[in-house]
Amino acid sequence: MLKDITLGQYYPGNSPVHRMDPRLKILLTVLYATLLFFIKGFLGYGVVFIFTVGVIGLAGIPVPYVVRGLRPLFFVIVFTAAINIFMTPGRTAFRLFDTPIAATHEGIYMAVYMVLRLSFLVVGTSVLTLTSSPVALTDGLERLLGPFKKIGVPAHEIAMMMSIAIRFIPTLMEETQKIIKAQKARGADFESGNIFRRAKALTPILVPLFMGAFRRADELALAMESRCYNGGENRTRLKQMHMTLSDCLSAAIAALVLAAAVTVGYMGIL
Amino acid sequence: MIKTQGLCHVYQPGSPFEKHAIEDISLHIQKGEFVGIIGHTGSGKSTLIQHFNALEMPTSGKVYVDGVDTSAPKADLRLIRRKVGLVFQYPEHQFMEETVRKDIAFGPSNLRLSQRDIEECVLEAAAMVGLRPELLDKSPFDLSGGEKRRAAIAGVLAMRPGVLVLDEPTAGLDPAGRDELLTRIKEMHENGLTVVLVSHSMEDIAKTAQRIIVLNEGRIAMDGSTAYVFSHADELGAMGLSVPQVSVVMALLRKQGVSIPDAVYTVDQAKRVIIGLYNKAHKE
Numbered sequence: 001m002l003k004d005i006t007l008g009q010y011y012p013g014n015s016p017v018h019r020m021d022p023r024l025k026i027l028l029t030v031l032y033a034t035l036l037f038f039i040k041g042f043l044g045y046g047v048v049f050i051f052t053v054g055v056i057g058l059a060g061i062p063v064p065y066v067v068r069g070l071r072p073l074f075f076v077i078v079f080t081a082a083i084n085i086f087m088t089p090g091r092t093a094f095r096l097f098d099t100p101i102a103a104t105h106e107g108i109y110m111a112v113y114m115v116l117r118l119s120f121l122v123v124g125t126s127v128l129t130l131t132s133s134p135v136a137l138t139d140g141l142e143r144l145l146g147p148f149k150k151i152g153v154p155a156h157e158i159a160m161m162m163s164i165a166i167r168f169i170p171t172l173m174e175e176t177q178k179i180i181k182a183q184k185a186r187g188a189d190f191e192s193g194n195i196f197r198r199a200k201a202l203t204p205i206l207v208p209l210f211m212g213a214f215r216r217a218d219e220l221a222l223a224m225e226s227r228c229y230n231g232g233e234n235r236t237r238l239k240q241m242h243m244t245l246s247d248c249l250s251a252a253i254a255a256l257v258l259a260a261a262v263t264v265g266y267m268g269i270l
Numbered sequence: 271m272i273k274t275q276g277l278c279h280v281y282q283p284g285s286p287f288e289k290h291a292i293e294d295i296s297l298h299i300q301k302g303e304f305v306g307i308i309g310h311t312g313s314g315k316s317t318l319i320q321h322f323n324a325l326e327m328p329t330s331g332k333v334y335v336d337g338v339d340t341s342a343p344k345a346d347l348r349l350i351r352r353k354v355g356l357v358f359q360y361p362e363h364q365f366m367e368e369t370v371r372k373d374i375a376f377g378p379s380n381l382r383l384s385q386r387d388i389e390e391c392v393l394e395a396a397a398m399v400g401l402r403p404e405l406l407d408k409s410p411f412d413l414s415g416g417e418k419r420r421a422a423i424a425g426v427l428a429m430r431p432g433v434l435v436l437d438e439p440t441a442g443l444d445p446a447g448r449d450e451l452l453t454r455i456k457e458m459h460e461n462g463l464t465v466v467l468v469s470h471s472m473e474d475i476a477k478t479a480q481r482i483i484v485l486n487e488g489r490i491a492m493d494g495s496t497a498y499v500f501s502h503a504d505e506l507g508a509m510g511l512s513v514p515q516v517s518v519v520m521a522l523l524r525k526q527g528v529s530i531p532d533a534v535y536t537v538d539q540a541k542r543v544i545i546g547l548y549n550k551a552h553k554e
């Protein structure tokens with residue numbers, strides 16, 4: 001299950017999506033994530049769907065591979081949907097086993113929206129991390145935050161922290177997997193029993209996981225210091241970023257498609 | 271005890287990271303054996319031994335533990351894991367309790383034994399690895415490197431396995447800690463435990479194992495007695511492996527015309543042979 005998390009993983013490749021300037025990619029992802037919450041009507045989501053699948057296809061990543069990233073979030077999504085279905089006031093659609101808990105038409109409608117939004121949000125943002133190496137992401141982010149340095153935003157430090165966090169998601173997943181295995185080897189039982197027993201069986205995982213994370217952090221700090229790392233002042237880059245004309249063009253097209261997704265909803269076409 | 275037939279394992283099938291870690295492994299480890307597994311980094315040693323206690327399932331092929339097929343739907347995996355105790359590489363990274371005693375007790379308490387039996391298992395396991403009883407109430411994080419390693423191994427021994435499988439147990443230990451640990455493992459073997467030892471160190475294997483399985487790129491390249499495997503220095507060299515340094519010295523002496531018996535690959539054996547030769551030369 002844990003190894004299915006694709007969020008934060010880099011899928012090496014050399015597609016136009018991979019080569020696109022990371023600054024533009026980050027901006028587009030932010031735009032994508034924001035617009036998702038303004039889209040009304042299923043036609044809008046249809047456009048987003050085609051756009052998303054198109055980009056994934058262009059990047060040369062198998063669609064099922066990206067969608068697998070949703071599996072670990074299954075519970076969150078189901079939970080959100082359930083809350084929406086039963087907690088939204090409105091016309092009653094059906095009752096749960098004759099109890100006063102009622103599902104409403106408005107709730108069901110909202111739930112479908114929430115599920116769509118969450119799924120697209122996860123899939124869309126994983127496309128960013130799947131197609132950009134962590135280094136490209138940090139560099140892009142740092143450059144984007146550059147202008148805010150004047151008002152005291154520690155752009156370089158923020159970017160560095162983010163890239164370290166992204167870099168370590170897969171490592172921590174791997175570590176968790178290893179700890180689970182080691183505990184299974186000592187008779188721990190993660191598979192049987194009710195949900196409370198299973199949750200309880202997970203707690204012993206946390207101690208070694210945190211110890212490992214602290215150890216890693218220490219080692220990383222030491223490694224950075226011994227290479228004379230000292231923040232963002234006067235650092236030069238190994239790879240300079242170039243925004244090409246085709247980058248700008250594709251970004252513009254993407255932005256237009258996304259804008260169209262929002263407007264179709266407001267134009268009242270379904 | 272442990273038998274595999276045409277065992278293959280593929281990691282992340284169908285993704286761009288697909289990896290055939292082991293292929294077509296057939297072996298049979300008998301009760302009471304001391305088997306060393308050697309191989310280059312990435313040759314699939316860790317993958318292979320995780321099949322021995324059903325932590326990994328074969329992509330194809332079979333693994334039998336005491337005749338039970340580990341991939342059978344009704345196989346009791348916890349029983350298999352109790353029979354085959356597996357110690358991971360750097361097991362001390364996985365301490366989770368505040369005292370050594372509680373950490374060692376993790377295994378037996380999962381078996382739902384009584385408090386008295388658990389205590390007995392803990393003391394017995396601690397004695398087997400040579401952990402002084404006063405260390406039991408310390409935090410595992412306060413032990414020395416060698417003590418940590420032994421405490422972690424005790425955690426697996428506390429389940430009283432019939433087979434002990436160790437993945438690089440001496441990695442990162444100083445020479446004294448290494449020797450102490452190997453001596454302990456040898457003792458356990460003499461007391462009837464079946465041992466499978468994965469190691470990069472030919473010296474460690476030479477000191478302990480009776481039989482060696484050599485893995486190369488996921489396949490068995492050699493499987494035979496220690497003497498047999500170490501007499502194939504050239505083949506091992508081609509796989510990026512070496513024979514123990516003592517074997518190299520002995521081979522050179524043999525080339526010089528000194529008559530040295532086969533199967534000399536530990537310092538102890540070499541000492542005996544050389545003293546014997548010296549005494550003989552003196553008499554003449």
Ligand SMILES: Nc1ncnc2c1ncn2[C@@H]1O[C@H](COP(=O)(O)OP(=O)(O)OP(=O)(O)O)[C@@H](O)[C@H]1O
Pocket residue numbers: 281282289290291309310311312313314315316317318
């Ligand atoms: N969880 C995993 N997912 C994907 N590939 C893996 C995984 N674990 C191991 N591999 C790959 O399988 C191959 C065999 O790995 P394995 O850990 O069994 O080697 P090893 O012989 O134990 O190496 P080492 O001596 O370095 O410990 C390696 O190429 C490794 O990259």
Ligand SMILES: [Mg+2]
Pocket residue numbers: 315316317359437
């Ligand atoms: Mg290994």
